[in-house]
Amino acid sequence: MVKRLEWNRKTGSAFFVAAALIIVLTVALSPREITIAENTTLDPVEWTFQRPNESAQFVYINDKLNAPYVGDGLSANMYVTIGIYHENDSAYDYNDHLSILTVINATTSNLNSYVESVYVVVQKDNESALGWVRLQLYLENLSLVASADAASWRTEAYIKLAGVNHARSIYAKATAEWSLLTPNTQSHQMEVAFEITYYNGTAYNKIVQPFQLNIVGRET
């Protein structure tokens, strides 16, 4: 009986220590919960393009959609460049596809401020597919946390980036191929949004800059 009590005490202590360790480790290793003091969504930048005739084969678009931002403690330049519209590319299972470049360049203004994270998220319709061209991903003062493509049956693709060493300036460049899995008569929409979370020296703020891309179907 005594022995059993002794065992129980030891066991109880062990459990207590283990539980404490788990709590400490959980707190230490889990992502920090950040309270966003101010969340600002900027006006979307819109772009519209009519799908070309099937005989066009390709269209060199090279449209740069720029969204500069200067605000409380952060200046950023975000842009989306629409590269080339490829018609009926046999290597893409005879789908049309557009190459798209997303770029973000941001700097915080205060000495003890920094960029916490950058989230590039794409929402698209379910008759198109979006894939990141991983070889073209270029980062400065950011590390890749996660990325996801979006096959036709998924709506969201994203790239999650974390600031490195509390850097004040960050740069990210990512290329994607947007495949349109429909005839040229059909329209498509996609929203690309940059979400920058930064610390301005006193609080965390977030800005969201959406880009609305509209592909308009061509009437026969």
Place this chain on the structure above:
Amino acid sequence: MNRKKTLVSFLTVTMLLCSALVFPARATPNDWSKPRPLGYTLYDETIGNGKTDGVASIGMGVHIGQYSENDPAYNYNDHLSLKVSASANTRAGIQYDVLEEDYNYDWCEVSEPTGITGDNDGTWLYPEFTFLYYGIEYYRIWVCSNGFLTLNRTYTNADPQSIPNTDEPNPVIAVFWRDLHPEQGGSITYGRDIEFNNEEYFVVSWNNVPDDSGTPQTFQVLIQHRQGWGSSDYHNKIFFQYKNITKSYPTTVGTEDQVGNKGTSYDYNNLHNQACLKFDYLILGYRLERLWIKLTKSDSKAMIGFVTPTEEYIGGYNVLLESPENNKWAGVFTSAIEFTADVLLTLFTEGAGAGIAFEGMIIGVDTADALSAGLSPPIFEVDDAPTYEDEAHVTAQCVVENLSIINCKPFDSTLAATVEWSFTDANIEDHDLTVTAEAWYKDLSNEDYIYEISTSSTLNMYIGKTLSISASSGGTTNPAPGTHAYGDGESVTVTAHAYAYHKFDGWILDGNTIIYDNPITVTMNSDHTLDAYFSVSGGGGGGGGEPCPTLFVWNGSAYVDYGVIDIHNPSGKDVVREVPVQSGDVSISNHKAKFRLREGWEGLNFSESIIDQVKLYAVGKNGNRYPCPLIKATHSTLGNVLPQLLLSDDYRVQILLLETINLEFAVPYKNVQGYTFTIEGCNKWKM
């Protein structure tokens, strides 16, 4: 953009394979080499390679798609899209043999009537288990009254064929293939037996069925009910038993595979009553273990990246299934077959025993249905190659999707991926790429060793010679003005086209040589410049000042002026003229293209041409012409003139000053590189 998936694709592949069996397979080029273009270029070409080692076969296709110049989304680098497909199988090593010709005879009585009572008759039977025959799973059997079984389709051939034989029926299990007559007597029955060989068998018996001489014949076939995949005996054993037969007529006995290029024949003269033949496949089986597509480069100014999302553009299939699942990768599977079928069929026609992956499955109605419903994706690993790495690869473990099956790997596997090969130099360097398809396979009876088979193709993009073409106002050229790249020594034909009210004056080659020929041929032994000069004519452009019809081409928003077509001939006899038309100027809507002819121009007092025939050809990438039928011709005064313009005959149409004829042509082609408009007619008036 036309994406026709799954069913249409399967039908296409089926037709491709069927036609390839009828006609000799086209040899697919192994390698590819082109000068780096200076602008967007659509290649739409396929190369490939294949190999067999007597056990396994591998085929690979590389489809070369679009070359993009200075893509802003790729750091203004050039890139070329490729679709690489690999298909491997271990069918070449499968062979049923007569393992024992005096096996213990033990006649099995079965009484269920098949319902076959007519001459050259047959019926489907369903043994309630799937069985593996020459590497393909079957769930039903066609029993023919003439003493044989088939598995894909219905056959009733009375005349026995030799084995092996590529003529239909394939595959065939010929227990006693002879012209038999159940309508004259006897019966054909089936059932199950659990005593023969202490195993369970599906049995079909021909009981006293008369042959041509009226002599009754009694024999049966037994197909083993395999006890699941965990057993060591993968292919189902087959037994033939003969109770009462005669040898008075030609008879075929044996087994044959799905293609008919492989089989085991037994001389029926050696048969006797109370004989039992055992057919089996001694080797446990070679099965695929892993499939690779490797892309290897040797320079640091190029990158190789697989296109994502994976679910859309990277995929594959193992083809040995029991539990179907959703078929979301069907397109990838189809492309793998499309690009590799040609290679494998070439192997088949040129080297017996190479085997054709999926041949039996796709052509067979049963198995095509099965394929469309239940293919299993392998497990992938993908690795890109940035500038500082040499190799990119995608690899797939070959597994069947039913994980409860132990030690079961597929006979067939496919893998396909879309790749972007991009170049970081400014069009100043050559680039090479070696594409390799590699399969690993094992012998299930000795899993200590992994065997390997691979095949490769190379792609080369080199710095070619440039031809810089310019055109003065008043005309254009084909190829269009701009700088184009060609291979060293290549002959390039350039044609000048004067706009309305203009005429072509001549060329200046390399700034100093004046040439009046049109078209002109330039040999690209060095870089060249070519300037086309046009001037205002007295009112007739290419017509030399004489009014004739002017050709207009509808580009989707306006008519593009292709100038006056000179059909002037004072003798009154028709002349034929051709006008090259650029594909970018032709709007295709509902597979139709619109053209217009207008006689003369404003300011003239009179003009008259007589048109006999107009034609349009689409020009493919290989330079071949494909006719585009004229489907509508509307004269601005006379209305429908289609009958007059269809043929080269005496039925013609008059067109007077400023009258027009609107033309519609059907264009049922894709990837058209250009068009040629042809007119036959005459304008005999001299202004």
